[in-house]
Amino acid sequence: MTSKDKFFSNKLLEWYEKNQRELPWRKNIRHKDYPYRVLVSEFMLQQTTVATVIPYFKKFINEWPTLKKLSHAKIEDVLLFWQGLGYYSRAKNLLKTVKIIDEDYNGKIPKDKINLIKLPGIGEYASAAISSIAFNKKAVAIDGNVKRVIARYYEIRGNDKSFEKKISEIAERICPNSKNRSYTQAVMELGAIICKPKNSDCHNCCLKSKCSAHKKNTVDRIPTIKSKPLKQKLNCISFLTIHNNSKILLKKRIGKKILTNQWEIPSTNWKVKPVKFSKKSTPVPNAKWKKTNVEFKHSFSHIDLKNTVYKSNINNSQIQLNEDDLKWVDLKKLNKYAVTTMSKKTLNLLNLIQI
DNA sequence: AATCCGGGGTC
DNA sequence: GACCCAGGATT
Numbered sequence: 618m619t620s621k622d623k624f625f626s627n628k629l630l631e632w633y634e635k636n637q638r639e640l641p642w643r644k645n646i647r648h649k650d651y652p653y654r655v656l657v658s659e660f661m662l663q664q665t666t667v668a669t670v671i672p673y674f675k676k677f678i679n680e681w682p683t684l685k686k687l688s689h690a691k692i693e694d695v696l697l698f699w700q701g702l703g704y705y706s707r708a709k710n711l712l713k714t715v716k717i718i719d720e721d722y723n724g725k726i727p728k729d730k731i732n733l734i735k736l737p738g739i740g741e742y743a744s745a746a747i748s749s750i751a752f753n754k755k756a757v758a759i760d761g762n763v764k765r766v767i768a769r770y771y772e773i774r775g776n777d778k779s780f781e782k783k784i785s786e787i788a789e790r791i792c793p794n795s796k797n798r799s800y801t802q803a804v805m806e807l808g809a810i811i812c813k814p815k816n817s818d819c820h821n822c823c824l825k826s827k828c829s830a831h832k833k834n835t836v837d838r839i840p841t842i843k844s845k846p847l848k849q850k851l852n853c854i855s856f857l858t859i860h861n862n863s864k865i866l867l868k869k870r871i872g873k874k875i876l877t878n879q880w881e882i883p884s885t886n887w888k889v890k891p892v893k894f895s896k897k898s899t900p901v902p903n904a905k906w907k908k909t910n911v912e913f914k915h916s917f918s919h920i921d922l923k924n925t926v927y928k929s930n931i932n933n934s935q936i937q938l939n940e941d942d943l944k945w946v947d948l949k950k951l952n953k954y955a956v957t958t959m960s961k962k963t964l965n966l967l968n969l970i971q972i
Numbered sequence: 973a974a975t976c977c978g979g980g981g982t983c
Numbered sequence: 984g985a986c987c988c989a990g991g992a993t994t
Binding site: 658659661662663664665666667669670704706707710737738739740741742743746750758760761762763801802805806808809814815842845 | 985986987988989991992
């Protein structure tokens with residue numbers, strides 16, 4: 618432990634005391650349900666910005682204020698709630714984890730990383746984050762923010778395995794033996810609001826006097842950017858069937874790997890080549906179908922999808938539905954279903970709903 | 973070790 | 984359009 622290491626944790630803790638944001642999951646650390654709220658927040662925050670999470674978190678805690686209540690929830694309800702937040706396996710894993718804690722741990726969240734990491738959806742980062750933030754235990758949580766802050770402060774270059782190893786070794790070495798609840802959040806907080814990926818606010822940084830990258834003016838080049846594989850470009854046509862301008866046909870994505878079990882406007886498979894319209898592929902082949910002017914792109918983490926929308930007005934809703942996973946849904950009751958964001962965008966563009 | 977999994981904000 | 988976000992599971 619060098620004086621530069623000491624400076625890091627001391628200055629950071631001092632800065633955090635005065636500058637931390639008021640975030641809903643940080644309130645009432647003495648409350649019996651505080652660890653549960655930290656648990657929920659850590660699931661939501663994975664690869665998701667604080668600003669996005671806040672409204673979801675508030676509604677979630679309002680709906681399921683305690684671990685016990687969430688443990689009795691149905692996965693359909695949790696998924697409905699998670700709609701639009703993305704990475705839906707988090708919702709399933711959160712419910713699984715809470716059920717395990719309720720049954721195997723007498724409702725008490727494990728305090729140590731070694732037990733937390735066994736739970737579904739909790740990995741290397743989250744186990745350390747929960748242990749330190751919820752229980753004030755010493756545990757080293759390394760997320761994207763931490764990597765960036767440490768890489769700049771010690772001027773660690775690269776983006777490969779050895780980079781990860783160096784960051785990890787330094788993080789272990791400089792982690793203080795107390796105030797870990799604050800320290801874990803302080804490093805991430807600095808990364809989020811001062812030591813940002815771009816336009817980092819070095820002028821207001823409590824670490825600038827000893828920051829190697831700042832002194833050498835290499836902040837913008839650290840950490841080294843990883844080249845990512847190109848996104849696959851895919852196409853689809855979706856078929857909006859509408860009755861009396863009030864009810865639409867939705868289909869459940871059964872057996873799909875992405876957006877599993879969510880409801881959507883029936884669509885062709887996603888294909889590399891532009892999809893040609895054919896009546897046979899529509900949910901109601903004997904109806905009149907018309908191409909709309911709605912055509913837009915929707916991006917996933919690894920796919921850029923172009924969606925072209927066709928529409929059919931159906932006068933009687935008595936038509937035979939051949940498949941069990943097709944259903945007429947009143948536009949006013951759309952919020953009872955987990956509907957894909959792309960389908961909601963479609964309905965919004967057709968002025969059928971407001972998002 | 974690479975790939976999959978969402979969606980939105982920022983520049 | 985490229986990059987990032989309090990990552991984890993799967994293959």
